[in-house]
Structures are given as C-alpha cells and as structure tokens.
Amino acid sequence: MAWRFALVIDPAAAGDARTDFGDTFTPIDVAAPALSVGEMSTQRGDGIFESIGVVDRHAQEVGPHLDRLAHSARLCDLPAPHLEQWRQAVAIAAEHCPPEGEAVIKLILSRGVEHGPTPTAWVTAAEAPDNSAVRDRGIRVVTLDRGYGIDTPARAPWLLLGAKTLSYAVNMAAIREAKRRGADDAVFISSDGFVLEAPTASLILRIDGRFVTPAPNGGILHGTTQLSLFAHLEEGGSETAYETIPVTDLEKADAAWLVSSVRLAAPIRAVDGRELAVDAELTASFNRYLLTPRD
Structure with a gap:
C-alpha cells in the first residue's frame, strides 16, 4: 500500500518572531476525515497550493515554492503565510518520506x-x-485555446491568472481533452495566438540554439523548475530568454520540453500531430540536474 503523511497547520501571523513553530503542527491520520463540510477549499476551490518534488528525502527548491505561495496569497487576498512556519512544516513532511526515491509534498492554504x-x-x-517513461520517450501535446487574450491578466486581475489556486477544474479538463485528441498533454494558447503554458507545467523551446519560454506577463504561472533549469543552462553558457511567443513559432523549435516539479523535464515529441525531434542526450542531462539536491 502506498504511504502518505499529512500535517495540519495552525497558521501563524506573518510578523510572528518565533523560530520554532512545532506547537502549530498536528499530524493527522490520512485515512480519517479532516475537513469541515463548510470548508471553502472544497466548496469553492477558494485557496492556493504548491507541489514540491522530493528526491531522497530532500525537498527541492523550497524557497522559490514558498515565494510563489506568498505571491498567490497576495493575488487571492489571503493572509500572508508565515514562510518560516511553512518551511518547518515542509522539513517535517520530508523527514517522513522514504530515504530513497521520489515523493511529492503539497502545501495547501484555504480561506477556511x-x-x-x-x-x-x-x-x-x-x-x-513513476515518470521515468515520459522523461525518456517524451510526450505528444495539442494546443488548446485558453479563451483570453495575452493582455487579459493586466485588464482583469480579479481573474487570478498567474496564481496557483485550488480551482484546477479547467486544467484537468484540458488534459482530458488532449487525451481525447490522442495526445498526452496540452499547451494553452491565448485567443490572439500566443503560446502560454501547459495545464500543470511550463514550456521551454529551443529555437536557433536559444532556450526560450513564454514571458510571465500573460497570466502564466512562473515555474520554479523552469527558473532552476534556466539558471543551470546559463551557468553552462547557453542563452535563455523570456519572450512573447506567437503560436507560429512552435514550428521553429527544434526541441521542446514541458517541465514541472514532479514530472521534471518531459521532451515533446509531437505538437498537434507534427513530429518534433527529441534531444535524448540533452533531456537526460536536464533530468540528472533536476534530480540533484536543489535549495
């Protein structure tokens, strides 16, 4: 039987100066009821979350994930999370992971x-x-219209585009639609023809030797794995860039990847039925890096 661990947090005020938040954590039985029927996360999806990859009990990129949790809280008018409290909760959860192998830690903050x-x-x-197969063989994707223009997030910030909210029904529906079309995943495009992101991952393209990703100004969730991988590429002398990418530029890419905290780097081998070359050696090097301890 698969193992699980859960910990309830009594949220501390952001200005709390304590260094030990152990008395604010309560481990719970994952098989027992834990949420009230009046909980807003289940009634309305009114909350935010983060998924942190774990490798050999090391929680990856905790700082960037906590920063993004705080960013999502600001966008959603939620109380600012006390980041040190959450960091300690992540450390406890990591200690309960197996000493070897991959796991995932999820952070959830609901309006209550x-x-x-x-x-x-x-x-x-x-x-x-087990994501080893998709990391090796790659995935097929289709492009799906997200239903808004590239400038919509600036004109309508109340849509919470760019926040990692619990309201993931649209994202899951997009993946189901991609599978109905014979693909594994989707890439969202704006209604005015620009590339955005995948439902649960960031997109990286290699075009003319440069590594580019859609600029995080069109309601795109800034990916922690993408940020880390770009830093790794820059250290190796590669050029990286954030750009507003027309969907027509997908045809210019000689390689592409979806990257995320748990799946890591999955090479794209087809876009809307058009075959795309997979750089197996480079993909393997990406995943070797992403499986090393990263803070």
Whole structure:
C-alpha cells in the first residue's frame, strides 16, 4: 500500500518572531476525515497550493515554492503565510518520506470555513508517480485555446491568472481533452495566438540554439523548475530568454520540453500531430540536474 503523511497547520501571523513553530503542527491520520463540510477549499476551490518534488528525502527548491505561495496569497487576498512556519512544516513532511526515491509534498492554504475566523492550512506527502517513461520517450501535446487574450491578466486581475489556486477544474479538463485528441498533454494558447503554458507545467523551446519560454506577463504561472533549469543552462553558457511567443513559432523549435516539479523535464515529441525531434542526450542531462539536491 502506498504511504502518505499529512500535517495540519495552525497558521501563524506573518510578523510572528518565533523560530520554532512545532506547537502549530498536528499530524493527522490520512485515512480519517479532516475537513469541515463548510470548508471553502472544497466548496469553492477558494485557496492556493504548491507541489514540491522530493528526491531522497530532500525537498527541492523550497524557497522559490514558498515565494510563489506568498505571491498567490497576495493575488487571492489571503493572509500572508508565515514562510518560516511553512518551511518547518515542509522539513517535517520530508523527514517522513522514504530515504530513497521520489515523493511529492503539497502545501495547501484555504480561506477556511465559511464565516470562520482563520484560514485552513495543511501539508501532505506522498509517493510520486513513476515518470521515468515520459522523461525518456517524451510526450505528444495539442494546443488548446485558453479563451483570453495575452493582455487579459493586466485588464482583469480579479481573474487570478498567474496564481496557483485550488480551482484546477479547467486544467484537468484540458488534459482530458488532449487525451481525447490522442495526445498526452496540452499547451494553452491565448485567443490572439500566443503560446502560454501547459495545464500543470511550463514550456521551454529551443529555437536557433536559444532556450526560450513564454514571458510571465500573460497570466502564466512562473515555474520554479523552469527558473532552476534556466539558471543551470546559463551557468553552462547557453542563452535563455523570456519572450512573447506567437503560436507560429512552435514550428521553429527544434526541441521542446514541458517541465514541472514532479514530472521534471518531459521532451515533446509531437505538437498537434507534427513530429518534433527529441534531444535524448540533452533531456537526460536536464533530468540528472533536476534530480540533484536543489535549495
């Protein structure tokens, strides 16, 4: 039976000067009921989350994930999470992961119970799915219209585009649609023809020797794995860039990847039925790097 671990957090105020938050954590039985029926995360998807990859009990890129959690909280008008409290909760969850292999830690911050006084927060840890096959053989993707223009996030910030919210119904529907079309995943495009991101991953293209990703100004979630991989590429002398990429530029790419915290780097081998070359050697080097301890 697959293992799991869960920890409820009593959220601390962001200005709390304590260094030990152990008394704010309560381990819970993952098989037992834990949420109230009035919980806003389940009623309305009103909350935010992060998924952190774990390798051999080392939680990867914790700092960037916590920074993004705080960013999402600001966008959603949630109380600012006390980052040191969350960091300690992640460390406890990591200690409960197996000493070898991959796992995933999820951080969830909800608006709480309807009309309640405080948010609800918890952390879970579980075995990660086996992504070795998609890292090796690659994936087929289709482009799907996201339904808004590249300038929509600036004109309508209340849509919360760019926040990692619990409202993932559209993202999951997009993946199901991609599978109905015979693909493995999707890449969103704006209604005015620009490349955005995948439902659960960032997109990286190699065009004329440069590595480019869509600029995070069109409601794109800034990917922690993409940021780390770009830093790695820059250290190796490669050129990286954030650009507003027309969908027509997908045909110019000689290689492409979807990257995320748990799946890591999955090479794209077809876009809308058009075959794309897979750089197996480079992909393997990406994943070797992404499987090393990263803070």
